[in-house]
Amino acid sequence: MEVTANVASPPSRPLSVRRASAEMERADNSTAEEPMSPTGRILEEMGVCIVVVMGLDSPVNLPVFRSGIETELITRSSRFRSVQIMDGPEDDKPQWVQTAVNVDDHIIVPRLDPAAVASNPEKAVEDYVAMLSTLPMDRGRPLWEFHFLDLKTSGATSTVVLRLHHSIGDAMSIMTLFMASARSTADPTRLPAMPPPPRRTGAIYQQRTRPPLSSSSDYLAWVWSYFVLAWHTLVDVALLAATTINDVLVGVTSAALSQYYFRKSGDTNTKRICLRSILLVNTRPVSSRQTYVTKVERGNRLSSLIYPFHIALHNDPLEYVRKAKRSMHRKKSSLEVKFVQVVVEFLVKYFGAKTGAFIFRLFATRTSMLLSNVVGPSEHITLCGHPISFMAITTCGQPQALIMHFLNYGSTIRVTLAVDDAQFPDCHKLLDDFDDSIRLIKNAAGLKKLTTLIQND
The missing domain is CATH 3.30.559.10 (Chloramphenicol acetyltransferase-like domain)
Incomplete structure (x- = not known):
């Protein structure tokens, strides 16, 4: 990779x-x-x-x-x-x-x-x-x-x-x-190979199929799972009032931002620092990627999560990934994504798009970053008669000072930053921190294991 x-x-x-x-x-x-x-x-x-x-x-x-x-x-x-x-x-x-x-x-x-x-x-x-x-x-x-x-x-x-x-x-x-x-590009007679399907098959908040209840302990476990779902949802909704991105890449981002902050500030105090961010989520079933030959997706099927990026120093680079996986697991065990989707539809239906956009922008200005991960072709492609050596993606029009996009193309993950120059005058240094962080995490985890984690999540 x-x-x-x-x-x-x-x-x-x-x-x-x-x-x-x-x-x-x-x-x-x-x-x-x-x-x-x-x-x-x-x-x-x-x-x-x-x-x-x-x-x-x-x-x-x-x-x-x-x-x-x-x-x-x-x-x-x-x-x-x-x-x-x-x-x-x-x-x-x-x-x-x-x-x-x-x-x-x-x-x-x-x-x-x-x-x-x-x-x-x-x-x-x-x-x-x-x-x-x-x-x-x-x-x-x-x-x-x-x-x-x-x-x-x-x-x-x-x-x-x-x-x-x-x-x-x-x-x-x-x-x-x-x-x-x-x-x-390798074989012009066929369509590009599809990305490997992850373990998840439904929406990120969809619960796993449970076996039939056969004992009181099974019943308690069933009740408890829905209690956890409800509790996580309430907590995340409360945070909102005050698809998905890959867990490993969230860990990489946390490591890069931490390295950038501590190098630039010279701060040696590892006190708890948290940056509030928006993570964009694809709400389509994962299986929809496998049908692109007969049905090209159109429109926007997006929602979002509020995610706290913790700035910290860890001796073990994999600790950034472990923390990200724990935090993202809890996010994926709540209905926060669905709640945001319902709120957007409610605002537009009853108050109009202008009011909905105003409220959404007001909400977005309370965050520092926006982060998304896009799964592109799993091999190099030839588009409109031209072989594509690399692909990168970004957006413009959002109010955050730092917008990060990951795009998987072939065996390459390309990071693109859109920044406010006043806040990040040395943004190329931050890109260097991404490069260093992925290298440290890759070396700590092993290339094969890390690639498997990214593809399967």
């Missing part, structure tokens, strides 16, 4: 961007496809976007990639050929309506500063990705666009960046679209 890192932070200067000028024409037979989900409506109000960075093993062949977008991605995903409209002037319930798509409207080839590219191509890509967070999207057309950076970096021959509005779908729906539209 290899771990690499990326960073996305606000650039120090704007970069010029050239766009195709063709106008999109609305299809005469456009029809309302479906209403937007409550989660999608809140993300729409907040203006959250997903950014997927893909390194290519070859120079960009724009006609070939354009053809792949048209014949694979747009054909398979109705959201890539739909716009958002309102039912009426007084109605805040947007609908997805299919429309004619001019692919050239969604292809952007920027002119980058040659001196900046020659000096540091990796930073030129980072700055460009960060700059995308400052640009509005044209709502008169489907809310997605591909940016082609035909420059060589240390990890790729060229780079393609997909930016799309989060209301189109979440990261898992985008990954299933990629896998359904791609081919295995």
Whole structure:
């Protein structure tokens, strides 16, 4: 298993961007496809976007990639050929309506500063990705666009960046679209291999099937399990008032943040320090990943957990993982995820998306970090006629000062940070801490065992 890192932070200067000028024409037979989900409506109000960075093993062949977008991605995903409209002037319930798509409207080839590219191509890509967070999207057309950076970096021959509005779908729906539209790089005659299924098969709060009750002790154990479920739920709901991410990666994050804090502060006091964070959770059944060939996931099926990251020094690197697994086990034994989902749907239904988004943003500003883990293709893929050497993902539009995304692609876990430069002026040092932490934990646990833990959790 290899771990690499990326960073996305606000650039120090704007970069010029050239766009195709063709106008999109609305299809005469456009029809309302479906209403937007409550989660999608809140993300729409907040203006959250997903950014997927893909390194290519070859120079960009724009006609070939354009053809792949048209014949694979747009054909398979109705959201890539739909716009958002309102039912009426007084109605805040947007609908997805299919429309004619001019692919050239969604292809952007920027002119980058040659001196900046020659000096540091990796930073030129980072700055460009960060700059995308400052640009509005044209709502008169489907809310997605591909940016082609035909420059060589240390990890790729060229780079393609997909930016799309989060209301189109979440990261898992985008990954299933990629896998359904791609081919295995090792064997172009077949679809990419699916990720190995974890031990869990249902929702993270779903309890295990219990054997029939045959004695009083079985009955007491049955009652006790539901008492624990109810108690954990009450505690987590109380914390909220005041899918899932992998437990091992939570431990890695805790170790990296601890190393960063103690090095930067020079503090030797290991007093209890806690950072409140949001962990995004995929609420789909795990088995849904296995059906991407016949059904491409769409939309947003997300919820969240409130997770306290404890900053501490441990002599044994595995202690960070042990603490994370204990804490996450309790989280997975409660209905906190379901509670958040129900609250979001209630707020949007009875108070509207604007109020729901305001409350959610107010709640999010009380947290310091956002963390998510996305399971990508388990082997290298060829997408739109181009072999993909690496994939990274990030988002923009959230209020947290530190946003961390893990993406599994092949045998690599790539960490991407989106940061507030005022709070993390040395964010590359934090990336170094992630690299050091995963290496220490990997050496302590053994590569094979650690890889198995990450895949099976």
